Amino acid sequence: MPATREIEKALFETARNLTDPAAAAAYLTKACGGDETLRARVEALLQVQQSAEKFFSSPVNIALPDEADAPSETPPEAGDASQEELPNRRIGRYKLLQRLGEGGCGVVYMAEQEEPVRRRVALKVIRLGMDTERVVARFEAERQALAMMDHPNIARVLDAGTTETGRPYFVMELVRGTKLTTFCDERQLDTRARLELFIQVCQAIQHAHQKGVIHRDIKPSNILVTLHDGVPVPKVIDFGIAKAVEGKLTDNTLFTAYEQFIGTPAYMSPEQAEMSGLDVDTRSDIYSLGVLLYELLTGRTPFDTKKLIASGVDEMRRTLREREPQMPSVILTTLNNAELSTVASQHHEAPLKLISALRGDLDWIVMKALEKDRRRRYETANGLAMDVRRYLLNEPVVARPPSRVYRLQKLVRRNRVVFIAVAVVSISLITSSAVSTYLFLRERDARQRAVAAEQKETRLRLEAERLRQEAEDHQWLSEAVTLFTEGRIADADALLDKIIAPKPGLEYASTYRGVGEWQIKNAHWNKAAERFAKLVQVNQPEDWDGSTLDSLRYGALLVDQGNLTAYAEHRKVIISRHTGTENPLAAERVMVASLLRPADESLLRQLEPFSELAGKSLEISSEKPDLDVAAWRAMALALYEYRRGNYRQAMNWTERSTDYDRSVASRNASVRLISVMANHRLGTSNPASPDLDLARSSVETTFSLGLSTPRKWDGYWFDWVIARILLREAQALKEEANRTSKHR
Amino acid sequence: MSDVTLILQAVGRGEKQASEDLLPLVYAELRRIAGMRMARESAGQTLQPTALVHEAWLRLVSEGERTWQNRAHFFRAAALAMRRILVDRARTKGSLKRGGGRERVNIEDVDLAASPTDERVLMVDEALTRFEAEDPESARLVTLKFFGGLTNKEVAESLGVTERTVERQWAYAKACLFQMIREEL
Numbered sequence: 001m002p003a004t005r006e007i008e009k010a011l012f013e014t015a016r017n018l019t020d021p022a023a024a025a026a027y028l029t030k031a032c033g034g035d036e037t038l039r040a041r042v043e044a045l046l047q048v049q050q051s052a053e054k055f056f057s058s059p060v061n062i063a064l065p066d067e068a069d070a071p072s073e074t075p076p077e078a079g080d081a082s083q084e085e086l087p088n089r090r091i092g093r094y095k096l097l098q099r100l101g102e103g104g105c106g107v108v109y110m111a112e113q114e115e116p117v118r119r120r121v122a123l124k125v126i127r128l129g130m131d132t133e134r135v136v137a138r139f140e141a142e143r144q145a146l147a148m149m150d151h152p153n154i155a156r157v158l159d160a161g162t163t164e165t166g167r168p169y170f171v172m173e174l175v176r177g178t179k180l181t182t183f184c185d186e187r188q189l190d191t192r193a194r195l196e197l198f199i200q201v202c203q204a205i206q207h208a209h210q211k212g213v214i215h216r217d218i219k220p221s222n223i224l225v226t227l228h229d230g231v232p233v234p235k236v237i238d239f240g241i242a243k244a245v246e247g248k249l250t251d252n253t254l255f256t257a258y259e260q261f262i263g264t265p266a267y268m269s270p271e272q273a274e275m276s277g278l279d280v281d282t283r284s285d286i287y288s289l290g291v292l293l294y295e296l297l298t299g300r301t302p303f304d305t306k307k308l309i310a311s312g313v314d315e316m317r318r319t320l321r322e323r324e325p326q327m328p329s330v331i332l333t334t335l336n337n338a339e340l341s342t343v344a345s346q347h348h349e350a351p352l353k354l355i356s357a358l359r360g361d362l363d364w365i366v367m368k369a370l371e372k373d374r375r376r377r378y379e380t381a382n383g384l385a386m387d388v389r390r391y392l393l394n395e396p397v398v399a400r401p402p403s404r405v406y407r408l409q410k411l412v413r414r415n416r417v418v419f420i421a422v423a424v425v426s427i428s429l430i431t432s433s434a435v436s437t438y439l440f441l442r443e444r445d446a447r448q449r450a451v452a453a454e455q456k457e458t459r460l461r462l463e464a465e466r467l468r469q470e471a472e473d474h475q476w477l478s479e480a481v482t483l484f485t486e487g488r489i490a491d492a493d494a495l496l497d498k499i500i501a502p503k504p505g506l507e508y509a510s511t512y513r514g515v516g517e518w519q520i521k522n523a524h525w526n527k528a529a530e531r532f533a534k535l536v537q538v539n540q541p542e543d544w545d546g547s548t549l550d551s552l553r554y555g556a557l558l559v560d561q562g563n564l565t566a567y568a569e570h571r572k573v574i575i576s577r578h579t580g581t582e583n584p585l586a587a588e589r590v591m592v593a594s595l596l597r598p599a600d601e602s603l604l605r606q607l608e609p610f611s612e613l614a615g616k617s618l619e620i621s622s623e624k625p626d627l628d629v630a631a632w633r634a635m636a637l638a639l640y641e642y643r644r645g646n647y648r649q650a651m652n653w654t655e656r657s658t659d660y661d662r663s664v665a666s667r668n669a670s671v672r673l674i675s676v677m678a679n680h681r682l683g684t685s686n687p688a689s690p691d692l693d694l695a696r697s698s699v700e701t702t703f704s705l706g707l708s709t710p711r712k713w714d715g716y717w718f719d720w721v722i723a724r725i726l727l728r729e730a731q732a733l734k735e736e737a738n739r740t741s742k743h744r
Numbered sequence: 745m746s747d748v749t750l751i752l753q754a755v756g757r758g759e760k761q762a763s764e765d766l767l768p769l770v771y772a773e774l775r776r777i778a779g780m781r782m783a784r785e786s787a788g789q790t791l792q793p794t795a796l797v798h799e800a801w802l803r804l805v806s807e808g809e810r811t812w813q814n815r816a817h818f819f820r821a822a823a824l825a826m827r828r829i830l831v832d833r834a835r836t837k838g839s840l841k842r843g844g845g846r847e848r849v850n851i852e853d854v855d856l857a858a859s860p861t862d863e864r865v866l867m868v869d870e871a872l873t874r875f876e877a878e879d880p881e882s883a884r885l886v887t888l889k890f891f892g893g894l895t896n897k898e899v900a901e902s903l904g905v906t907e908r909t910v911e912r913q914w915a916y917a918k919a920c921l922f923q924m925i926r927e928e929l
Contacts, residue, residue, distance in 0.1 A: 005879060009916050016915060045919040052922035055864070056890065 004038065011042045016049065091169055092161045094123055110174060121158060124241070125169045135168040136160055139240060146240045148211045153204035155224075155237040175235045177224030181295055183232065188348040191357055194296045195388050197225065197234050202289060202385035204236045209282045209381060216280060217242035218288035219267040220295065265308045265316055266301035267291045270372050273320040282381075283374040289384060290369025290377070297358055298328045299343040302370060321372060328366050329359035330482060361391045364399035473499045477508055484511045489518045496531065502538045509539035513550060520717050523706070529557045536570070548578065548589035555593040556718040559725050567597065575606050584617035585629075588636040595643050596725050604644055611640045631660035635667055638674045647678040654678070666702075666715030666723050669695040673726040680733055692730055699723050749804075752817055766817065771825035773800045778829065793830070794893030797822040816902040820884070823892025827869065830891060834865040871924040875917070882917040889914055 011031055018024040024046070032039040089096050094111040100122065111123040126135070139160040146157045159171035178186070180201070184194050201223055208215060215222075215236065222238045265273065269287035272280055294302050302325030308316045325331075332340060332355045344351040365387050371377045378384040387397045476499050483492040493515045502508055516531035532554035539547045551574040558567040571594035578590045587610040594607065614633050638653030654675040662668055672695045679685040702720050715723075751766045777796050801818055868890055876883040888899045896914070900907045 009913075012916050012919070013912050044923060045916070048922050048926065049915070049919050051926075052918040055922055055925075056918050 008038065008042055008045075011038070012045050015042065015046055091123060091125070091163050092159075094121065094171065096123065111171070113171070120174050122155075122172045122174045122237075123169055124172065124238075125163060125167055136162060138243060139168075139170070142213065142240050142243060145212050149208055149213060149239065151204050151207040153200050153233065153235055154208060154239060155235045157238075157240050170238075170241055172237060175224045175226060175237055177226035177235060179221050180223040180225055180234055180292075181220040181299075183225040184296060185299070185346040188346055190348045191297065191354070191362075192392060194347075195392055197232060198289075198293055198296055199385045199388055200234050201236060201292070202381045202388070204234070205285055205289060206381040206385070208236075208239060209285070213239055214280065214282055215239055215242065215285050215288075216272070217267075218285055218292060220292065223292075265320070266303055266305045268320060269374070270317075270321045271374065273317045281374075283377050283379075286369055286377045286381060286384060287371075287374070289381060290366055293369065293384075293388075294325070294328055294366050297362060297366065298331055299346060300331065302326070324372075325367075325370060327358075327363040329355050329363050332358065361397045361399070365391065365397060368399040469500060470503075473502055477502055477511075480515075481508065481511045484514055489515060493518070493527075493531075496534070499534070502534055504538045509535060509550070512538060513553075516553070517717075525557065525561055529554070529561055529563070532557055533566070536573070548574070548586045548593070552589050552593045552722075553718050555596055556721040556725065559596045560721045564597065571599075571603070575603070575610075579606065579609070581610075582613070584614050584633065587611070587613040588633045591636045591640050592722065595639050596722065599643050604640075607640060611637060627661040628663065631657045631662070631664070631667060631671075634660060635671050635674070638671065638678075642674050642678055645681075647681045650678040651675060651682075664715050664719075665698055666719035669698045669723040670719070670726050673723065673730045677726075677730050677733055680730075680737065692734065695723070695730070696727055699727050766821040767825060770800060770804065770818070770821045771828065773804050774822065774825050774829060792893055793826045793891060797826060797892055797894070815898075816904070819888060819892060819894055819898060819902045823888045823894065826893075827887055827891035830865045831869045834863070834869075867925045868921060871921045874924060875921060879917075879920075882913050882920070885910065885913050886917050886921065 011028065014031075015024045015027055018027060028039055028042060032042070091111070093115065094113055096109045096111050097120070098110045100108045100110050107125050109123045109125070111121050113119050113121050143160075149156065155175045156173040157170060158173065161169055161171075163169055177183075180197065183189075184197070189197075201218075205215060205218065215238075217238060218236070223234050223236050225232050225234045227233070267288045269280075269284040272284050291301055294300075303319055303323070308319060311319065326334070332343065332351075335343065340351045344354045347354055349357070365384070368387075369377055369384055378387070383398070387399055390397045476495050480492040480495040480499075483489075483495065492511060496512070496515060502512075512531050512535035516528045516535060519525075519528035519531060532550065535550050536547075536554050539550050551570070555567060555570055555574070558564075558570060574590055575594055578586055581587055581590070591607055591610050591614065594603065599607075614637055618630055618633055618637075634653045634657035638650045638657060641647075641653060642650035654671045657671045658668070672691045676685065676689070676691045676695070679689075699720065703724065751769070774796050777799050797819065800822060801815065804818075868886075872883055872886055872890075875886070885899060885903065888894045888902055889896075894902070896907045896910045899914075900910045903910070
């Protein structure tokens with residue numbers, strides 16, 4: 001860097017920090033000596049400083065929906081972007097008039113055809129460095145079939161060709177409409193109106209299928225709705241295009257390919273996702289129609305697009321191939337209130353009515369279209385349309401809920417390996433026992449070998465048994481989740497009894513938690529403890545707030561029920577699970593959950609980082625939590641100091657806690673009790689102090705009223721259980737003191 | 745292990761060529777992510793380069809390889825790639841809107857800060873190209889800050905300087921660039 005620039009920088013920097021303009025000027029005069037050029041330059045820089053700041057302060061961002069940067073496989077060379085086909089240009093015999101839009105797969109223009117007839121058309125240029133010749137050839141191959149399609153709900157594909165820059169393009173009937181889902185939501189069409197539109201789409205697809213054309217890319221953006229004399233008419237566009245551009249989809253280009261052509265893997269049938277290429281028939285379109293119906297009814301696709309893409313190719317295929325989507329009515333029950341009411345208002349319907357409208361027939365119709373095994377789907381688009389029609393006419397539908405046998409078959413299919421293992425072992429048991437008998441009769445020596453073989457078989461059988469158990473657990477658990485989301489808590493609870501070793505999972509956790517809470521409401525403390533024990537097993541996502549709250553639930557219940565052996569184990573597990581957390585809230589909960597009983601030195605040492613984190617969070621002003629949160633945290637710290645024998649500090653924290661906030665009755669009781677105990681240990685307790693009695697009456701009243709009794713918000717049930725634990729401890733302390741004083 | 749990770753390791757070993765190999769990969773990934781986002785977000789929303797760059801980092805570099813040193817290399821490549829993407833994009837859009845050629849504004853007191861993103865991107869890019877010749881160090885910093893959307897801390901890590909230095913140089917670079925841009929008008 002030239003020396004003058006270095007100097008310039010230094011001067012700018014210093015002068016910039018002088019807030020007084022006069023001082024800055026004086027400084028520059030002195031520093032620049034006689035170098036007027038330098039001075040002028042620095043002054044100019046100082047002058048534009050504010051404008052510069054403003055100019056650079058708003059972030060650079062990429063505005064949507066312009067999609068000029070749709071991904072391509074290779075970074076284009078500089079200037080590539082300018083090769084874009086522009087309006088006011090011609091492509092073949094079409095004159096480009098206006099850019100209509102861009103999709104993942106290319107740009108769509110409104111264009112004018114001059115001969116043989118003068119008409120406006122839609123012209124879609126595919127962007128992708130792909131084998132244009134073959135694309136066009138594939139299109140030509142299907143051209144005749146496409147030409148035979150003539151249906152009011154199908155946009156005709158007219159032509160295809162190659163642009164000067166070597167990209168394939170397609171010419172279609174010009175449709176100016178709104179994407180199907182958008183149309184329905186914006187106009188708040190109710191379920192019936194949506195189904196009517198859907199039936200028309202099915203009929204269009206049926207027509208195409210009869211002419212031997214498979215669409216392969218049915219999705220909302222390929223179905224445009226226009227109004228004809230006020231009547232909405234859906235039109236399916238892009239027939240034949242998916243097939244023409246297909247064939248290049250390999251693993252490497254899969255993602256790019258999805259983004260560019262398919263747009264969303266959520267609409268892909270399992271067999272399409274396999275990408276074997278050969279094996280796609282009309283039933284793939286039926287599947288996509290199922291997805292479309294699902295989205296029309298629930299506002300979302302059976303599998304979340306983001307999650308599908310994020311999960312990677314193999315996992316995505318596996319999901320599409322194996323995972324059963326939730327039924328439309330069930331998925332609505334899993335939404336939070338805001339989401340649900342959005343969907344409901346888009347359907348011009350009350351949330352609960354919407355759910356009950358979907359439950360039953362519509363659920364089954366959708367699920368039949370979405371069958372993984374295409375032989376189980378509707379045979380034809382017409383069949384699907386007919387069933388929807390039957391629903392609208394209140395006639396019995398063809399689609400049925402899965403039978404028991406069928407569900408068992410599915411269980412077998414999902415866990416094929418396990419079942420085969422069991423079968424193989426059973427067969428080998430039969431044959432080998434016959435053989436061993438035979439050997440026994442023939443030769444004594446062989447007996448031992450047979451015994452060894454049997455032992456081996458026993459091992460195998462146990463292993464198979466374990467695998468089977470796992471599969472069954474999984475099945476029960478999924479069913480329990482469904483029951484629970486349907487509000488059938490008692491049934492879910494009964495099912496949970498059968499489960500031996502559940503696997504971790506958020507859905508499972510919420511079911512165990514929900515059922516446990518329900519047991520608490522019914523005052524079945526032991527049952528609740530069983531549920532929470534499993535809950536902490538299945539709830540293991542790291543650093544998630546909920547999991548520490550669950551630890552608190554379970555810990556409090558264990559101590560309250562006097563199960564101290566289990567508690568000792570529990571506190572070890574939660575401390576080691578959360579060691580290293582950076583979340584003060586988690587730290588605070590771990591502290592309370594593991595200090596409900598006196599603790600030994602090593603445990604207290606392990607809690608030190610937690611207490612530091614919690615303490616620090618109260619000191620740093622920028623991160624200061626609200627007063628209610630601060631009061632809880634101070635209580636946790638009070639308990640910690642009390643357990644460490646730092647009674648004065650404990651007192652300090654109890655005071656701080658009440659200073660922060662005293663609006664939560666359960667916390668007030670706990671804080672009071674810690675303070676009573678600390679005072680007692682310090683020998684400063686005042687026999688006349690009402691603290692203990694106040695806390696006792698608050699805890700006893702709460703429990704005598706029952707925790708489920710609606711009262712003002714004053715803490716979770718486990719906050720009260722914690723207060724009760726501390727109350728018992730404080731009372732024991734007092735009694736012990738009374739005894740010793742009597743002895744003296 | 746991903747290609748990016750391999751290249752980053754090579755960069756770590758001081759293999760010069762490797763650094764250049766990184767750019768196309770990062771470029772492709774950024775474009776891919778941008779495209780994906782655009783396919784999903786609704787109209788009127790915007791994508792922040794910083795989000796794209798960080799997402800690319802998470803996607804491209806495997807868990808065990810995310811060291812600070814690697815991150816610094818990665819960010820440099822990502823900011824360069826982001827600059828190219830933003831400029832290409834702005835050019836395309838500019839030429840589409842007006843049939844080629846960027847409109848020049850000839851009013852002296854035009855509020856530059858109110859220029860739409862694309863205009864700003866092109867203006868900064870042009871000025872930066874000239875600035876690079878004069879002060880390559882500051883120019884690198886501008887690329888990281890303006891095009892890559894990185895924080896001072898991240899820039900400091902990438903360039904191996906202190907945050908304070910970044911702040912100082914950024915203030916200077918902004919003033920210089922702004923002046924160049926204004927003279928352009």
